[in-house]
Structure formats: C-alpha cells, structure tokens
Amino acid sequence: MSLVDISDLNVTFRDQDVGRHILRGITVAIEEGETFGLLGPSGCGKSTLLRVIAGLNRDWHGSMSLLGEAVAPRRRFTGKLRRQVQMVFQDPYASLHPRHRIGRALREPLVVNGLDNPDKRVTEALAEVGFGPDVASRYPHQLSGGQRQRIAIARALLLRPKLLLLDEPTSALDMSVQAEILNLLVTLKARFGMSFVLVSHDPDVIGHMCDRAARMAEGRIAATFDRPALAAGAAAAR
C-alpha cells in the first residue's frame, strides 16, 4: 500500500458567494521513502493540496488514505497521524505565534504529544538547522526571514514525522543556506526513514531533490515525471 493514496480529490471554496472549484479530481499515490515534488503556476492549488494531506483543510470530497489509514473528510487527525504528518508552511509567519518566544514555539508540540526531555530535544533541533541555544529566547520578529524558515523546519522535524510536507521550504533562503537546508533534509530523511512531499516553483530544486514529481495546472495534475524525466530536465520545460 502507498504511503499517501489519494483518489478523485475535490475541493471547492466559497468566495463572494460563488463556489470556486480549486482541486479538480486529483489522483495521486506517493510511496514510502519517496521525495515527491509538486510544481505549477501560482494559484494552481499546490498549497491547498498540501493542506488537505496535512489535515488542515478538512472540507474535501473523494478518498484518501495516509500511512495505511483511511481518512474521512471533516475529521481532525488523531493519534499517530497527528504526529507523523507534519508541514512546513510557505509563509513562516503564518506558523509562528508572534508573541511566543522560539523556545516556546518548539517546546509546545513536544509537550502536547507527551515526549520526554523537551528542552534537550529543542536544543538539538536548533543545532540541526544551525542555531545555538540562545535563539530560543527570541521572538519571531527578531529573526531574519531565512532564520524564521529554518525555525519552522526545526519545529516540523521535532516530532520525527514519517511524512513531511514542505511548502516552498527554501524560497526565502539565500543559495548558501538553501544548500545547507537541502543537504540537512536529505540526511535526516535517510536517518529517520521519512518521506517528503515538496512544493517548489524552482525546477532546479525539484530536479535535485525529487524521485518523482507532478506538474499541476488549474487544480488538476497535468503531468507526472519519473526520475529519468527529471534528470533530463522535465521540471524546467514549459
């Protein structure tokens, strides 16, 4: 069985009293251990699809199973799914509470999920993304854009998810920090046996990271690429 199995997924938003059909019959399977890429023009529904897989957008139609469990629409994730599926958001401000210090933002999910040694885990997670422990006492606005994104990645990794959903994780980073973060993601993925779904508008990032990828257009999957196609530069073709 696939790690993510989605069939005929549809999402409609109500907007100024008209329904807008945003995801239109998405069918996709993602295998354990894969890094699966999603690309496509702005507004085509990439973030919406990730939010459905993350259990954040629960108003959908179709069928979906995650990590071998069938998931029903309009239901919150519970138990292992809640921990094992984590997301890094496109806009790091959206995921960090502006008035909570970094240490608190990282400790909270650990405490909620009853993990031991939260302080030690926080320090380790910060070190993994290149920070010393003193950054824990800062507020999000006291960090640069790229530093906030690294914090968001550290937080998602804390719960050692099986499936990590990455929405433009490096688009706010300069090339040298991007290289460090991509290397880190690859290392941690192997070490902890994770799978990734990676959204990026940069075909080079998709080409470097992904085993397979799909191009979305207007809420549908328009094409899928295997590794040989990606190696031949398919992600960059228009």
Place this chain on the structure above:
Amino acid sequence: MADPTLLNVERLSVRFPSDRGPVEVVHGISFAMGAEKLGLVGESGSGKSMTARALIGLVAKPGRVTADRLTLDGVDLAGLSPRQWKHWRGSKIGLVLQDPKFALDPVMSIGRQVEEPLKLHTAAKKAERRERALAMLEAVGLPDPLRAYHSYPHQLSGGMGQRVMLATTLIAEPRLLIADEPTSALDRDLRDQVLDLMLKLVDERQMGLILISHDLDQVARFCDRALVMYRGDIVDRLPASELANSQHPYTKTLWACRPSPATYGTPLPTLDRVRLEAGA
C-alpha cells in the same frame, strides 16, 4: 555610472541591545546610488532587510540606527520627524516587504489596501482611486483583478499576496523603490513578468531600485550593480553582470552551491564559514 546623488549612505549601523551588550547587525556600511538598479544579495541574516528598514525609518525599537550621512535627493533622512517620515514613506521611498502575509492587514480588503497610498498622498477621488487600483492589480499580473480587489489576504495564494504587496507600493510612484525578495514566492514565468513590470516603471519614472534577492541570476540579469553582504558588512561590490566571475570566496560559493537535476543524490557544496571568517 548613473549620477550618484539619489541616495547617499555613509557608515550606516544598526544595533540591538541584548543581555550581553549591544549587538551590531549592520556594521557601518557605505554606498551611493543614482536612478539605477542596485542588487543587494547575501546570506540569510546578513542584514539586507535591516539595511532596507533603516533607509525607510522602520527599524523597530529597541533597535538603533546611526549614520554619518543618510540623504535621499539631498534631504537628510536622519533629521526627519515621525510625521515627515509618514509622508516620505510611500511618496518618496517605497518598500515591498519580504513576508506578504505579515505586511498586509488581514481584516482590510485588498482593494482598500492598494488604494491607501493614493488616499494619503494624492487628491485622487474615489472612482479614480478604484480605477487606478484595478489597473495596478492587473499590471502586477493578477488573473482576476476585480476578484482580488474584493478579497481578503487569507483568500489569496502565496504568490498572489506578493503581487498585491508590490501593487500597494508601486501605486504611489516613489523615487526610490526598495524591493525585499519581491518575487521569491512566484514561479519563473511570473517572476520575470513582475520584474519586467517593476523595471519598466523604474525606467519610465527615473526611479532608483534596490532589489534585495537571493537569486543571483536574477540580479545579474536585471540590475546594474551588485553589493554582496555577509554578517553585516558589504564584502563585495561589482557590476551585476560580473557576479558569476567574482573572485570573492563568499560570492563564489553562492554560485557553486546551486542545485540542479545533475546534483541529485549528492550533497551540495556549502560555505566553509570557518575559513571565510578567518579572513580568506
């Protein structure tokens, strides 16, 4: 080089207090520019956004800005009162911020936010404001300007939010436009389209542009000159088209560590910070 009198910056520093004494995040940098396109690149946390904020009087307390000289069009920015800043910001200098969701007001419709600078800085009437706002939303490449006009920030995708930010800044036609990663959330086609629009306006109106970007290729293609920042200092200055040939170790790494389909399965080269900071 263009006439370097639009903006003049001498020994600009930004400091924050901390438990262990003040921390300087911008170390007395100097540069001057005319009606030209200046690219500002450099590593995450090196002080690019702080420099931009200092130029527009938006470094939040307890941060402290000092400079020997900071002038725009000959006017001393350091001497501006908060009220004068309010006028300058928007009409003389515009800043497109890095995080669109943070910069946009979540409870105000997009249309009102784009019109706001016209309300503050021009005598345009309601109907004209609406017309110009819609035209600007269209110019930044939003597929359905009227829908965007009536939307609220949470109803837009990441890339749409970024284009709205750009529209709110460009509509007031500032003399100096500072764009902080204005296209990082856009796909390649749209990125070029938005930059083309920005450059067209900059050229037509003889404005200056400071483009903060981590996309070296973009800076090389769109800018005249480039400044490279590392840890609060400008470490490299060169014509933008020469970025790929820089001899500076940091700038060189920035080119070398770019991913591609050919690097799949191999670690990307990374910066040797220890060596760099030892003063290579």
